[in-house]
Amino acid sequence: MSITAKYLNQLKPQLSDRDLAIMAEVGRFKLMTGGQIERLFFAHLPEKSRSRNRQAVMRRLVTHHVMERVGERRMGGSARGSASYLYTLGIAGQHLAENHSKRPRREYSWYEPTIGHFLAIAELYVTLMEAHWAGRLALLSFETEPHSWRNFAGRTLKPDAFVRLGIRSADGRAYRGQAFIEVDRGTQRGTKIATKLPQYLAYRRHEEAHQPGRLFPRVVFLAPHDDRVAYLERLVDEHPQHRAIFTVGLLDDPVTALLKP
Template sequence: MVRPASIPAARVEGLRRRLSPRDLAVLASLHRVRLLSLAHIRRLAVTDGSPRARTRRAQLMMTRLTELGVVVRFSRIIGGVRAGSSGYIYGLSGLGQAVLDTGGPLGGRRRRVWESRPYFQDHMLAVAELYVQLVERHRLGQGELLAYDAEPANWRHFTGAGGELVQIKPDAYVRLGRAAIEHSSFIEVDLSTETLPTIQKKSQRYIDYWRSGMEQQWRGVFPKVVWLVETESRRAGIASVIGKLALDGQALFAVGLLGDGPRLLGGADKGATA
């Protein structure tokens, strides 16, 4: 991959030598899910000691990575003013992406970090929370995390009925292993910001993609499409939308609360095959 001329190779190589394996793992996680809170980083990277000691160590690590310029700390604090530095949100900087390109855990296309609107941050953090939960369950032996692809690596495309290019843009694609069985899912995290007709259009697009047979030809199975929502009323609303879809396509979907995501993904891969 070509490195931007504004970041000298010697600087990138020298900086990478100063980073520990844990530092690089944090950068890789930020590359994967785009945003992480300090609490997420503590759960992912600082797993021993008391909760207070772990938070302090995570704070020190992220302050150092921010000063080195490999991460960006956003001005918004989640949890209100009282949360202090514990409520900071972090993203991967251009320099951090360059460090990963020079031999870090992940390569891939660089993405610009920007001060996005609170809604987009909340949405990305909700997706990141699912990722953190899956990593924690993987450590406990409650399901092997075989793959977790966030946007845009998980995007799919196919040719529509009129010959047009149609894209599927899930929030994540997940493969879990349990008891010698793989469960794969497309994840849609819903924070009640889209209308139910929009949800219906998205769901129909997944059915159209299933009918194209492209995913089955590539993967051998079509993933379950799992909608994760915040409230029971929203769950009921999306379930009613799914109930109005074609009967042969309804089995592709599952709807649950955000907190139930890992459980649903671990046993919700009975998607239709070709």
Template sequence: MSITNRYLNQLGPQLTERDLSIIHEVGRFKLLTGGQLERLFFADCSDTSRARNRQAVLRRLTGHRVLARVGQRRVGGAQRGSASYFYTLDVAGQHLAQGTSGRPRRPYSWYEPTAAHFLAVAELYVTLTEGARSGSFALLDFQPEPYCWRTFGHRILKPDAFAQLGVVYPDGRRRKGSFFVEVDRANQYGAKIETKLPQYLAYYQHHRQAQPEQSFPRVVFFAPHEQRMRYLRRLIAERPDARHLFAVGSLDDPLAVLLS
């Protein structure tokens, strides 16, 4: 199928608001599973129709070359059909994303290590989105990389994500928290992780000089298990000048640290 301007002009009016939102989010995160898309965009459907509606929409968008399936379909488990696939923007989706994002991403080339990392960051976003639906907090902002990167001087700070949450307490008090997020999958040791701490400290010093009236986001390292969390805490403990900036949390329960 040739993706021409005529084809895109004919396709555009057929897309729903949900379709455009799916394009926007897949463009931002580069890679999402069908299950993650279901949790983001089909939560308002009944339990019996949720999977059926997700399958129909993703099949249609894939057929229109808006989305593409990449990687290997995962076998087994409760997920079936399109929930088991990984999705990225296809050629038509790349063109359409220019109207839904100021910085659409290039087509994704499958590479297992980066895929797992992209999906882990996306899973954090989906978890926070689901948590916000309860009304106990508001997800005010979530920026994956590279949108969350910060330039200062001739350097670039490259967090995995930036998140901002708002909480309203029963007594009417309001609190807004901002966070730089590092999603640690327990596969980086030594210098690569240790250099993250001085990078954040350098940006913190720059921020204090440039914007002393603004609070600095807390830096949260999320880890997959307790052993890794202990390792990260030891690294932070070795920098007493930075302890107040950093926190360590579990990927299984991110709200425990973000709402603390």
């Protein structure tokens, strides 16, 4: 379908601030589930009406080609039904996003290996936002790829995410923290994961040489289960002199990992 300038000009006034915010977040993560969208944008509504309101909004955005359903992620329990739909930007959403942000928006191309990764990063963000609203931490910023990447000495470090946090310590002191996050879903071979650690150490040496005295961000690896956590811990322990910058935790509980002293 081709989208004309006339169509976009007629559509813009019909979109609410929430519509634009949904469009921005789906564009940022490339792919999100209906359930993730509901938790981000409809959590303030009474529980019985959240799903109904989200469904109505997403149907309207799909009709206007702001959003597009790209598949269905089968789930059970409370996440079943329309919350399992996967959404990406539709053709109108791509054009509108380009007009609202300097960040490039590209049409999502279905590629099975990337689906779980995109959804895991989106889930991490939603979980941290829920922790923010609950007062467990302050999520000051959340950068996704490629904006989380760092170029140095002709090389590129490619974290999955970079976060800035406001944290309150056990003794009541407030401070700011920064962390690179690697989402490990247990699908990468050990050799690939192992090469990540020297990359971070090389970037740390570069930063210390060029910005002495600046606190280096923590590097948090999030794994899907305890066995994988133990495996990553063993890899980290191979660099004992740098152990303080590396943290390993569970993907289902990123807040605990990020709040580790």
